[in-house]
Amino acid sequence: MGAAGVLPSAAATASVPKVVSHTSQVPISLAHAGSTGTVYVLSSSCWPSSCLELARTTDLGAHETTTTPPPVSRRDQLPRLFFATPNDGFAIVDTLTGELTVFYATIDGGETWSRSSVGRGQSIVSFTAMPQSYYAVIATCPPRQPCRSYRLARSPVTAVRWTSRGLSNQAGLSQSGAEVAAVGVHVWLSEWTAKDVPLLATSTNRGASFRLEVQPHLGAVTACYLSATSAASLWATCPTGTLVSFLHSTDGGATWQFLPLPLTAGTGGYQFDPVAGDVAYLAHGFNHGVYRMSGVDTVAKVGQLPATQAAGLVFTNARDGLAIGGVGNSGFRLLLLRTTTGGASWRAVP
Numbered sequence: 315m316g317a318a319g320v321l322p323s324a325a326a327t328a329s330v331p332k333v334v335s336h337t338s339q340v341p342i343s344l345a346h347a348g349s350t351g352t353v354y355v356l357s358s359s360c361w362p363s364s365c366l367e368l369a370r371t372t373d374l375g376a377h378e379t380t381t382t383p384p385p386v387s388r389r390d391q392l393p394r395l396f397f398a399t400p401n402d403g404f405a406i407v408d409t410l411t412g413e414l415t416v417f418y419a420t421i422d423g424g425e426t427w428s429r430s431s432v433g434r435g436q437s438i439v440s441f442t443a444m445p446q447s448y449y450a451v452i453a454t455c456p457p458r459q460p461c462r463s464y465r466l467a468r469s470p471v472t473a474v475r476w477t478s479r480g481l482s483n484q485a486g487l488s489q490s491g492a493e494v495a496a497v498g499v500h501v502w503l504s505e506w507t508a509k510d511v512p513l514l515a516t517s518t519n520r521g522a523s524f525r526l527e528v529q530p531h532l533g534a535v536t537a538c539y540l541s542a543t544s545a546a547s548l549w550a551t552c553p554t555g556t557l558v559s560f561l562h563s564t565d566g567g568a569t570w571q572f573l574p575l576p577l578t579a580g581t582g583g584y585q586f587d588p589v590a591g592d593v594a595y596l597a598h599g600f601n602h603g604v605y606r607m608s609g610v611d612t613v614a615k616v617g618q619l620p621a622t623q624a625a626g627l628v629f630t631n632a633r634d635g636l637a638i639g640g641v642g643n644s645g646f647r648l649l650l651l652r653t654t655t656g657g658a659s660w661r662a663v664p
Contacts, residue, residue, distance in 0.1 A: 339367050341638045341650045344626040345395035345403070348445050349590065351630045352400040354424070355650065356383065356392070366392075368424050370400070374636055374652045375663035381424035390416065398443035398471045404430070406438055415455075419474050432467050432476050439464070440493045440537075446471055449501060449521065451492045452478065460489040466503070466521050481505075483513060483526055495540035495548065496521075502548060502567055504529075506537040514567050531561055531570040541588040549588045553580050560586060560596070562611050571611050576601060585627035585637070593632050595657055597624035604657035617658040620651065632656060636663070 339357040346353055351372050359365045366383035384393045384405035397403035401423045407416040415437040418427040432438060432452050439461060440451040448469045453461035464487045467478040481487060483505065490506040492515070503515035503524065512532040515524040532538045534552035538561075541549040548563040550570065558580045560573040575596060578584050582599025589595065594607040597619050604617040621639025625648055629635035633656045640648055650663040 340648050341626070342392060342648065343395065344628045344636055344638060345397050346628045346630065347397035347400045347403070348443070350400055351634075352397070353628050353630065353636055354395055354397060354403070355636075356395060358392075370423060372400075374630070374634055374654070375650055382426065383424070384418045384427050386416075393418075394441075396441055396443040396448075398445055398448065402443075402471045404441065404443060404448060406441060421472075430474055433465075433478065436465075436467075437461070439491045442494050442496055443471070444496050444498075447496070447520070448474075449494050449496050450476075451481070451494050451503070453491060461491060464491050466494070466501075468521055479521070481515075483507060483515075490536040493537045493539050495542040497542040497545060500542065500545050500566070502540055502542065504532055504538045504540050504550065506534075512538070516567055527568075529567070529570065531572070534559075543588045543590050543592070543594075547588075547592050549586075549594060551586055556580060558584070562592070562594075562607065564592065564610060573607055573611060574613050575605060576603070583623035583625065583640070585624040587627045587629055587635075589629045589632060595627065595629055595635065597627045597637055599624060606657060616656055617653070617660070620660050621649070 338359045341355050341357045343356045353371055355369045357367045368383040369378040369380050371378045386393055386407050391408045393405040393407045395405055403420050405418040417430045419430045420427050436452045437455040438450045439453050442449050450467045452467050453464045455461040464481040465478040466481055467476045469476045486508040488506050488508040492503040492505040495502045499520050501517040501521040505513040512529050513526050514529040515526050517524045534554050538550040538552040546566050548567045550561040552559045558578050561570045563570050584599040585597040587595050596605040602619045603615045604619055606616045607613050619639055621641050623640035626638030635653050637651045638648055639651050651660045652663050653660050
């Protein structure tokens with residue numbers, strides 16, 4: 315796989331940030347910079363997405379500085395943002411014209427973005443950002459055809475150069491492919507095979523080699539989405555048709571337990587955020603409750619989100635978090651909400 319090129323240094327491209335002035339900007343997504351206190355807020359004043367604004371905050375929105383949003387075009391969908399550190403991040407843009415997925419990288423907190431590539435003719439299927447490395451499941455995805463030739467790609471954060479290795483198993487990956495999670499030297503792939511066999515691939519050497527195990531608990535209509543908060547603590551979100559289930563592993567994926575959460579619709583506006591260790595939060599889409607998972611799969615309802623829909627959720631630690639909530643049935647609007655009480659109480663960020 316060819317290299318994507320080395321980005322310029324942050325010192326050469328950084329500029330003085332500007333103070334945010336909120337006018338008609340509406341928050342639409344959140345991106346947490348690793349395990350730091352920095353959160354990026356993507357907002358828009360119109361559609362199409364060329365009216366984007368990107369801001370970052372280190373104090374739950376009390377103060378914000380603006381930076382430059384990814385250079386998406388009017389034909390593109392809204393970008394998905396991933397930040398490995400407060401400065402280093404990736405924007406993945408799905409086009410509406412059947413073209414390949416477009417990627418942009420930043421090393422200066424979004425002040426500048428550089429077009430990147432994971433290889434000629436390759437699309438990103440799944441992506442995760444660690445403080446030292448980016449990992450991506452990539453594939454050849456012709457327009458209006460199933461993806462094929464899945465590979466695992468890795469790049470250092472400080473100098474974006476991608477290397478990759480083929481992904482294959484005895485059953486072959488299906489169109490759903492695989493979802494990736496990583497922490498430290500550990501990498502996991504939730505795979506959905508052509509023979510409808512859910513597999514978990516585990517690596518302890520940054521993806522150089524994997525151990526494959528059948529994991530019936532990870533059975534879903536597609537590969538389960540994975541998040542890792544430590545080498546032992548692994549979380550899975552599994553679409554099961556019209557509903558979604560949540561699972562937790564405390565032994566690096568060897569065994570799994572279903573989390574006793576209320577029924578959650580796949581289209582119900584829920585948001586799930588693993589925070590650290592064995593702590594995670596769920597903002598529910600139907601009853602608007604906020605649930606905390608802690609210890610060995612202990613689940614408790616800790617509060618109520620003052621919104622009719624959850625559109626974003628990020629906790630920077632076990633108590634402090636931001637959410638995007640939809641308010642109202644007619645005249646629906648999105649608000650940025652803040653908690654410093656572990657989800658027990660929320661207030662709007664002015």
